Amino acid sequence: xxxVTQTPKFQVLKTGQSMTLQCAQDMNHNSMxxxxxxxxxxxxxxxxxxxxxxxxxxxxxNGYNVSRLxxxxxxxxxxxxxxxxxxxxxxxxxxxxxxxYTFGSGxxxxxx
Amino acid sequence: AQSVTQLDxxxxxFEEAPVELRCNYSSSVSVYLFWYVQYPNQGLxxxxxxxxxxxxxxxxxxxxxxxxxxxTSFHLRKPSVHISDTAEYFCAVxxxxxxxxxxxxxxxxxxxx
Numbered sequence: 001x002x003x004v005t006q007t008p009k010f011q012v013l014k015t016g017q018s019m020t021l022q023c024a025q026d027m028n029h030n031s032m033x034x035x036x037x038x039x040x041x042x043x044x045x046x047x048x049x050x051x052x053x054x055x056x057x058x059x060x061x062n063g064y065n066v067s068r069l070x071x072x073x074x075x076x077x078x079x080x081x082x083x084x085x086x087x088x089x090x091x092x093x094x095x096x097x098x099x100x101y102t103f104g105s106g107x108x109x110x111x112x
Numbered sequence: 113a114q115s116v117t118q119l120d121x122x123x124x125x126f127e128e129a130p131v132e133l134r135c136n137y138s139s140s141v142s143v144y145l146f147w148y149v150q151y152p153n154q155g156l157x158x159x160x161x162x163x164x165x166x167x168x169x170x171x172x173x174x175x176x177x178x179x180x181x182x183x184t185s186f187h188l189r190k191p192s193v194h195i196s197d198t199a200e201y202f203c204a205v206x207x208x209x210x211x212x213x214x215x216x217x218x219x220x221x222x223x224x225x
Contacts, residue, residue, distance in 0.1 A: 004155070031211070040121070042202065042215040043156075050211075090155055099144055099163065099206050101213075103155030 002026055006091050006104035013081045013111045021076040021107050023091030030096045032074035034058075034066060036087040037106075043090065049074055081111045114139040116205050118216035125193055126224050133188040133219045135177075135203030142208035145186040147177055150200045150218075159201070162186065173197070198223045 007022045025032065030051045035043040045058030049068040063085060065077045074093075078085060088108050092101040115138045125131045137143060144163050148156040160171025167179040177188045186203060203216040 040217055042217040043213075044215075045213070092155075094211075099211065100146070100158045100161055101148075101156070103148075103157070105153075105155045 004091055004093055004102050004104035006089075006107050008107060009105070010108050011110070013078075013109065015082060015111060017081050018077065018079050019081065019109075020078075021089055021091075021109075022073070023075065023104060024073045025091075025093040025102070026072065027093065027095070027102065028071070029093035029102070030071070031094050032068065033092045033094075033101070034064075034074070034076045035090045035092065036060065037090060038087050046076065046089075078109075081109075083111045085109065086111045114141075114143065114205060114207060114214050116203055116214050116216040118203055118219050120219050121217070122220045122222065124222045124224055127195055128192050130191050131189065131193050131197075131221065133201050133203075133221065135186045135188065135216060137184050137186065137203075137205045137214075139184070139205065139207070143205040144208060145177075145179060146204040146206070146213075147171065147175070147186070147188050148202045148204065149173075150202065152199070156202060159188070193221070193223045195223050195225060197221060 004025045033048040034046040044060045047066040049055045052071045067075045091104040117136045146161045147159040149159045150156045160169050162169045162179045170176045200218045202218045
């Protein structure tokens with residue numbers, strides 16, 4: 001049972017480039033989330049999808065877009081990367097009625 | 113507005129010593145409380161949670177936490193730490209009736225030999 005799988009694990013982008021971070025879960029969870037983690041700031045919610053077919057903005061959505069492709073997959077897209085988006089990105093999921101998250105292992109993104 | 117405060121950004125402790133990681137929260141409504149652990153280069157893993165019932169909650173790896181409503185605290189404790197407990201620990205609250213998480217800024221526990 002893989003849980004939550006994120007790809008890639010590492011990425012370096014130049015300012016202005018675009019990329020998509022992939023996330024897939026095999027636990028039949030309804031809700032999926034994208035967080036970014038920055039030193040001294042904890043985790044901040046970028047976007048979430050409460051169920052297949054819905055997406056909503058979180059605390060820091062600017063510069064990002066998401067797609068809930070199906071129940072398993074939730075992708076995060078950076079259309080024009082900026083150095084301020086250098087961070088570690090985590091995808092998480094949970095099932096209905098359970099408050100606990102299952103996290104992926106993260107994508108470390110550097111924008112130069 | 114709700115908030116979570118982890119006062120200690122780093123806690124060094126010798127192996128086999130006890131440890132307490134502090135977490136205080138501010139909320140005018142009921143909350144659920146969580147501790148997550150993040151080992152180096154990994155994602156966060158749920159350590160324990162308090163939803164209701166007994167205020168002393170036991171989690172994985174010998175950790176426990178006590179919910180203190182009057183002091184709005186949810187401190188994490190372990191009576192004897194191991195080198196393998198070296199990690200970052202995050203406290204979080206969820207507002208009852210919602211799924212909105214608020215994470216603390218984390219405490220780095222470093223266990224020394």
